[in-house]
Amino acid sequence: MALGYTSLWGGDPQDLSAEEVIGAWRQLLPGFDATQHLTGPIVASVGDDGASCATTVRDYHTVIEDGRTSVWMVAGRYRTSLVRSSDGWRIDGITLTVSHESGGSGAGRGDAEAGGCRRRGTDAF
Template sequence: MSSVADRQDAIETCTRMAWYADMREWEKLTELFADEVRLDYTSQHGGEPLTLSGKEVVDAWSGVLSAFTTTQHLLGSFLADVDGDTAVVTAMFQATHSMPSNSGGSLWTLSGRYRIGLARTRTGWEINEVVMTILWADGNQQLYTRAAEIAAGG
């Protein structure tokens, strides 16, 4: 049986992931990730899940998210299952992305579910898996395409 403190610490790590991404605190965000992270955004992009280093995850996120004027990732309805030194936190999310646009509006919002895998280390919980499942989206999806182009140098 996991303790309330274990579950709360795992949830706190996931909350910090969203907070640091929105606050553009890339170094702090990098510290949350394990050396190897399975990243599954196939519900948005298709394709196959990726396995990246924690730094590669943050580099990718920082490139795209920094292209937006602002982002807000809200997490809630947490379920945390801890089994020894591993944990899985499931949370509902709503992520709003803002960028000036000449057409289609300046907001793009996604909502869905995150499944976040964690492993306990000497210094706390590290994220080793992020699976995003989109349930709905609204607004100008072209903003993401534009942000990805800016991140790629375009």
């Protein structure tokens, strides 16, 4: 699967298996006390062998530490490509285009240091 978070982290899109994507997210998300991802509406275009879905997104990532709350917010647009297989539809790619970010990605902690990726370069996504 092509995973493109370059507008957030820099670097180049990566080609990862579904298991690698899930593993990266499992490493990123425990660094936050709460997350909320708001999407919609979803606009889909379907062809014979594939489909494309686009949606706006606003993600909140919260850390509470020493009585202080820090929130990292990312807003933008997701484009997801899908392919039709013998097992049904499968995600083939996800691209995030960031339009606004506030609060700083340094909100994460632990395995999700600096929001999970920024200090580690582009290897995680």
